[in-house]
Amino acid sequence: MEKGEGGEDLNFPPNNTKPEATKKLARQLDFNTVGGSGLVTSVGLPEYHQMQMQIQMQQPRPSMASSQSLPSLQMQPQAHSIQMTPSIQQSHVITTIQQQPVIRPVKIESPKARPRQNVEIKDGTPKKQKQCNCKHSRCLKLYCECFASGVYCEGCNCVNCHNNVENEPARREAIETTLERNPNAFRPKIGSSPHANRDNREEAGEAVVLGKHNKGCHCKKSGCLKKYCECFQASILCSENCKCMDCKNFEGSEERQALFHGDSANNIAFLQQAANAAITGAIGSSGYGSPPVSRKRKGQDLSFGAPLEKDPSIHRFSQFQQTNHIKTSTPSSSWSPIPGPRVANATPVGSSKFTYRSLLADLIRPKEMKELCSLLVVYANEAARVIADDQREITDASTLKDRMQGEKGPDTEKPVGDGGVQADKTSPDESTSDGSKGRPMSPGTLALMCDEQDTVFTTSTSNGLGLGPNGTDAPSQLPNGQAVTETYAAQEQIVLTAFRDCLNRIITLGELKETQCSSLARSESGIQSQNEVESNTIPTHTTQTTSQREQYNNGFSRSTVIAPQGGNAAAVGTFENDSSHVKIPFRTENGERTLKPEQ
DNA sequence: GAGTTTGAAACT
């Protein structure tokens, strides 16, 4: 079909005019368009993009590594609410991940490159920094980056632009048409997961985007090492979603590495990729599976030379990934449906070769986390009780604290040896549901207990752990208001201290595991000798046996979770993975709870 | 800056 100068469709005569002319045409179109209702209305790009912008602004700064340190990784929603902290973090992370505005935004252009990330908020109106150069699409097709990004053209070099306010009706129609064709048209193409650098080893200094192209690229000639490739442009590795040929954009690719090492000084994109690789290597291959190995790659396997052979470690990593990657990392179920803000496509969980997996994945599991939460509540409960008891006799807060801490030890399987303890027992549930009953609980404890409905806790309290509904420690029985406050403070301090210790141990184990993974990576790449590997006290992933793994996990369980300082094996809680209940410090060897002296 | 290459989007 022959087209005019503008290449426009016949119903849209070529028009190289400037905005004024365009506006006239727009007005004409207005009468012919569907009008501003229907699907597009709710999907209107401006609104849509505005939301996107807001979300973008919520993204954590690169320096927020601390917020991503822990369990944000594996914690499950059902795991509890103390978890809240982690949970919230997770949510935030997820949001961040999902809202990652596609390809273009992510990348950081070299000065020479044309910036495509062109969105910014100004007075609530989407604005763009970069200009498109569309000539034949009227900027109403996805060819136009502005349109695809959901922003109006402004200051662009486009011709016959209809992607503006004046042509809103036409624009809406175009959006509708586009969405009909592809409901995900305006969604991010990259499912990514920002990952803060864990230490100084990754010098990129900022979050690195990891993810994969949801549709995958289809490159044939660029080797996926040019910006023609959307994956490359997004600074991500090609994934199994790609149908590219002769792909060189995979971890371990010599070409890709050469590209990076060759002229990376000014190529931030490569720095990002390098950071990706660094993380993959440092955190491990345990964190990210290896790419192209398993992917069928036209021409690659046959003619390009197996990447595996180039980097044998890849295969091993992949192998490891398959072995170790039982759970998927990023839940995607919560992602908003379509017209919503830029939400990363719901990438099928587990399908990514680069799926991030926390080093703590094997250390912390939802169930354990739940138990930990339960235990903390129990701990808080006990702490408050003890403090309250002491407060009746001793008004010196410091003395109370010391005493309480002493009771955490193994020697105090029964925290309170003084009489009258039994009467102090009260059901946490009751305390929670009825503030007038039982002894006082700190606001934080109460908050925790509001969510503490699991059977573990219920069981615990039913066994006499809790305080009685008519406990003698009712708030009114405390010496005075100040005493109550002090009780709260002391109680929380104890619990938080225990929790802090727990987290520290988790961190330590995570680091230990990281070391392990790094050793594995080095050994796989020939840097580390086999002897070194074998001498590693921690079993490597690839050779880790079930028993070893259990041992490892148990190490976490016993020493990490909850074990009060000085606790012995019998009394110390064992957060065993398969336990149906929580073993807490206040247990005896036979499992009887001895929070209080047996009467 | 013009021309070419490239691959996504659009179309058949």
Place this chain on the structure above:
DNA sequence: CAGTTTCAAACTC
């Protein structure tokens, strides 16, 4: 769904 065409960005000279 595969093949072809259109398109605009990326790239080369």
